[in-house]
Amino acid sequence: MDPKLFTLVLHSHIPYVVGHGTWPHGMDWLYEAAAESYLPLLGVFRRLADQGLSPRITIGFTPVLAEQLRMPGFVEGFGAYLKMKLDAARHDQEHFQRTGEAMLASLAARWRTRYEGIAAQFLEEYRGDIIGGFKALQDEGHVEILTSAATHAYLPLLSRDESITRQVRQGRLTSRKHFGREAEGFWLPECAFRPGYAWTPPFGPPRTADRKGVDVLLDEEGLDHFFIPAHLLQGGTARGVYEERFPALRSLWDRAYRREVVTGQPVRSARSPYAAYRAEPSALSFLARDDISGDQVWSRDTGYPGNGAYLEFHKKHFPGGLRYWRITSPGADLALKAPYDPEKIGETLESHASHFIELLNETLRDEGRAVVTALFDTELFGHWWFEGPEWLSLVLRKLDQGPLRAVTAGQCLKKLAPRESVSLAEGSWGEGGFHAAWLNKDTAWVWEKIYEIEERTARLDRKVTGRAPRLAKQFMREKFLLESSDWPFLISTGTARDYAEHRAAEHFDRARILADWLQKSAALSPSEEALLAAWEGEDGLFSEVVGVEGETLV
Helix, strand or coil: CCCEEEEEEEEECCCCCCCCCCCCCCHHHHHHHHHHHHHHHHHHHHHHHHCCCCCCEEEEECHHHHHHHCCHHHHHHHHHHHHHHHHHHHHHHHHHHHCCCHHHHHHHHHHHHHHHHHHHHHHHHCCCCHHHHHHHHHHCCCEEEEEECCCCECHHHCCCHHHHHHHHHHHHHHHHHHHCCCCCEEECHHHCECCCEEECCCCCCCCCEEECCHHHHHHHCCCCEEEECCHHHHCCCCCCCCCCCCCHHHHHHHHHHHCCCCCCCCCCCCCCCCCCEEECCCCCEEEECCHHHHHHHHCCCCCHHHCCCCECCCCCECCCCECCEECCCCCCCHHHCCECCHHHHHHHHHHHHHHHHHHHHHHCCCCCCEEEEEEEEHHHECCCECCHHHHHHHHHHHHCCCCCEECCHHHHHHHHCCCCEECCCCECCCHHHCCCCCCCCCCHHHHHHHHHHHHHHHCCCHHHHHHCHHHHHHHHHHHHHHCECHHHHHHHHCCCHHHHHHHHHHHHHHHHHHHHHHCCCCCCCHHHHHHHHHHHHHCCCCCCEECCCCCEEC
């Protein structure tokens, strides 16, 4: 019988925020993701494994995230964050009791219990080491860990192949340090891909160069497989996974691309997104995202997370930011949201989990050897969709009882053995399927800065950096951080524009100054030494750093 498979792939990423602010932008992003997504999901997977049901999921942690989750600053700050949430829950419970709001007081008591459990899980069960918890699941064969670009750089728009190679090599180096083995699978940041062709940067002096495809560069670094949005395989325009959460992206796509670039819908190919393929010319394996199951979990408008019984993300009680209301209806004004009723959630979760299994089976009903590949941001489960981790637990339990088999990406590729080679199109899983969310009139200056530092890097060599390895190491750190795709994305969405603009400008200035210091032979002055030490303190990620010629700087 032809195998029918389901591969769940989760992508975990938070930009580098340690030492760069707390609230509303900065470390709180990391604390929220850890408390609301990483630890709840770790608990779900650990519980399933301990009960004899291997979750068999694939999960990636960007190297920059893995670094942060093991930094002393995070571990100490997260403990204080959990105490703040506990204090807020106690304060809210007393407040609601005084005002006679018994249902809300009961919910506040639930928040107290929840955060006490999270604190015990983090400090006692995992001893402050979330990454170690996932590594243990990997070592026991329950999950497969992916690597990614070092700082989640948007690879297709980097102007030099060596910049992509450094991002990939640094990613592999850092993932090996944290997870104890070489990752075989690679998550393309924003699922963004570019084939090889004569490429011209969108800014600066005209300079066309023959560029290798991203798949070829991954292959050269020893990777085995990656993932793409289905439209890169089939043609057509992507709806975009972020549109509903960030409405600014819709107008951005309309303004920047629909009128100026898209002259007609590409003809869709007959290739199925439910098969495994090899990329041409690298022969690297890849799997394509299933849009049908994806929309059921991503979409607040048409998918499960928009159900009126679930916890409302946007309405919070201050101080403390705890949530006490249900969605009620997606379009309802926040003032009209009804109190959340956790006692009524179980039946809804059961219904949605059963529907999802039916959807998967129906999707593959007429397929032969086939797989549904579901790609999601990890932070969707628990953070954006509070009930998501428990829904996922139900789905994995139901899969274990039916004909459809859950497998990791690596297991899937062994079972399906890709046979057909495909030349992939350029694009991403962003709105419109191309680069608009990261490259537009509001973000052009960021790319100009990135390209300037790429050119400065090209003029350095090991002879220069060998004279000052400490400077070279910090220069590469700042270059990696400047290349983060988060800065142009946050500018485009308007969610943290000032913060993102400041961060991009800050890392550019530091990289530029460090490049100047590298190219002079004089020793640093006392004030320059102090500045370097301050930057090392703030941006001290990656204990081992890939240098300008691919060497490892320790």
